[in-house]
Amino acid sequence: MAATLPGKSTSGRPLSVGFVLLNRFTLLPFAAFVDCLRLAADEGDRSRQLRCSWTFMSCDGEEAISSCGAAISPCEALKNPESFDYIVVIGGVQDEQDKTDRRALDYIRLAAQFGTPLVGLCTGVFALIQAGVMKGKQCCVSWYHHGDLQRRFPDITPVADRIFVDEGALITCAGGVAAADVAAYLIERHLGRAWAIKSLHIMLIDEARATSHPQPQPVIFEKITDRLVRSAVDIISQHMGEVVSAEQLAQRLNTSRRNIERKFQEELGISPQRFARDLRLRYGLWLLLYTPKSVTEIGERCGFSDAAHFSRHFRDAFGYPPSVARKQIDRQQQPHVDPFFIHIDSRIAGY
Template structure:
């Protein structure tokens, strides 16, 4: 989407934030702080190159999910005052309230061609406002199952950080809000201002929208620091089959010593642990993305589809194609994210 004409003449980038009940604090803070740091020289925080406004339906303080309150907030303003309207969603549960006034405001903004940004569960508000029909929406892997249950006609995407569809942008939330804010700042103000913000926030560079979300392969508490370091490296290289010699070198030990520590801590060799980790990543991708079995095998670091399928069937008792078919069956239960957890002594 091109810059609006007024921005081309040096007018400030103006962003309105709609903060819903119990909104999530990190994505809001990451986004607005990126704007703040790009708005002025150094860390002076004057709203010179960027303007931002915090809004709630009633103009009262906005209370976040952690209990911190944001003030001052104002009632919902004219959508035409903003280059973007960013809606930050709140905690989702069965009793989740619907802010009818905020939804009507989002519909009005869309009708006036003001780009909307749904961050974290703000995507749910865009759906409830009737603005996501026929669209993909980016969502955190953590909220993927809840979205598909509540809104089965919507296509969720949980393997990237954000999706820019021009008039509507959706973002997974968390720290990726800083990446999205930097993306918008670069678009309107230039890369130097985006990088200035990120560097002050101690972020090396903005990740692109198609950057993969960290996947929910998590562990019970592991006391051994060497093993923890090795696991972190394996998580960072899920797309390749890292040799054990290289892994040992990266963590500063010998292969033999690393293998001994893995067996003492987890009951398996690092080779088997790494393969199981990549297979669980493949299982997650089969359930939560539309990538082909061939693409998933390659993304998980297997030499070819046959190699991936053989190990996958051995680990899970069914082929990748069977899992894909089951995940697409309306009667089939999606994988429980807890199934992906690997705990101490988990492998036989």
Template sequence: MTPANSQRLSIGFVLLPRFTMLPFAGFVDCLRLAADEGDMSRQLRCHWTFMTSDGEGALSSCGATITPCEQYQDPARFDYLVVIAGVLKDKEMVDRATIDYLKRADRQGVPLVGICTGVFALIQAGLMHQRRCCVSWYHHGDLVRRFGQVTPVSDRLFIDDGDRLTCAGGIASADLAAYLVERHLGRAWAKKSLHIMLIDEARQGNHPQPHPLVLNKVDNRQVRRAIAIIEQHLGELISVDELADRVGCSRRGLERSFRESLGVSPQKFSRDLRLRYGLWLLHFTSKSITEVGERCGFSDTAHFSRNFKDTFGYSPSEVRKGTVGLQEDLVDPFFLHIGKT
């Protein structure tokens, strides 16, 4: 593919209100470092344009504003349009001008990239029908609630579906940018960018998202809130009393709700989830067993190993040595053995 403006890789960024800064910065910096030698930041091999529907600066979720931005330009100028969003407020989060612009790009055959909740904009524009849709585990529930007809994929970093590319966001946007740089400019330029960004190598799109999260179909609001708190603090022990206080109920009430909804106590749910996180870390990282135990909130290696073997039937060292195969359900971040031990 040759860009119409003679640049070897041309990207148009569609920045939606309250977009997240990290995926934006990771993507554009990968382009910037591949575009030029040294640290000159000239747009030689790559070209990028920041755009908003009114041409005004784009306010990110952290309060920083990206400026200058242009009003939406002819999509034919670009090899890809990259849509980045972030914090969600309203169901109709995308304005009419943006929807019309994305549809225009689709008619012109310009590939569309949805990053973080930018994929919501593609769905809202009607451009993801019967398409695979990569989304972060963090926004999985939001997507299902807002767009029940779409089946999200939350166990990988990004998906290349031809003229639709979707990415979970976060630092995975740098992996996707490197993937596109390698496609257009060659592997050396992609590796150059990542090395300067202190990233060892690009992860492939099918690399699992680094969090064994659980999205149970739980109706109880307090249990769902408690699960979210546990998930966000996998490296530390939160007492049931503190958990109950944070979700606004009594300890006894929370324990009763957990048993009614999940068949286990909050303590067991937390322990099983932290152990499952440890299993994920052992399979997909090079951290030592001691480090894994600490990351999962266990006081010492022996305590971690004993609980691990009681739960899974084999020891952490067996996983690390490769004598235990990868469980199929482990790559599914929304599956958890509840009440099996």
């Protein structure tokens, strides 16, 4: 079966997808993607592979173990990539000591040579980079893995302000539930919108999000050279709903408060407390623009004691109150600031 050209309809035959499950692959993006296919493949919820077909593959043909320990079986050995319309590569827990199986990298290269479109889900994008097929391409990655990808592959520019990126024969996705959006995107392309909507509705998802839909986490794009500051920023980014004090950071990082504050001043020009507050405010702006949550709910979710506290700091940071940001999106106007990026330098305090 010849590989499908991106955007070309496959009416008359099933949409065929091969899954390459790498060591300790993440279960949610795998399940979200394959279930979307399964529900589009048949009437109701009968799971017959009529309009869509899928094959689970591992490098050795043995069961694949996910990051949570659940096993997927049966798996087949890596099949001819020309047998599929898409090859979906799903990565897992990232450990620099763990090397992606060379057989998987060779298979990815072979698929690219044959012209079979590749989809990298979650840390599957790391394998695509290692295989050498991402050169000159945009690479979507989760905000959570953005720093790791930037450190390991400095020649690659990660895209962490969108849930997925379509480069034609290469689609990369941040992972998580966004995998369902990618699956629905491909189902609509090949089978029609009705089948994509049918799958999503059974999965209790209102509608597919477009590739341009932003990830919810503000992303820090400028490189942070100091290892201690980098680790502190990672901790702050993972606790957006609470105030993490300098003392707590110092304890987590086995250092002193004075040292961590000095490092932040040298690296970023601000205190860790100010950095954390500004990051939480950016998250609050995202929630105002892309969710229906009230200002009170958003303030609580961003770690502020009450709506007044949140509104006061929000106005100081952006120059207008939260209510104005909400009205801007209601009127389909662009916000005055970009809620997804924080460019780290001495001017951060004033954006």
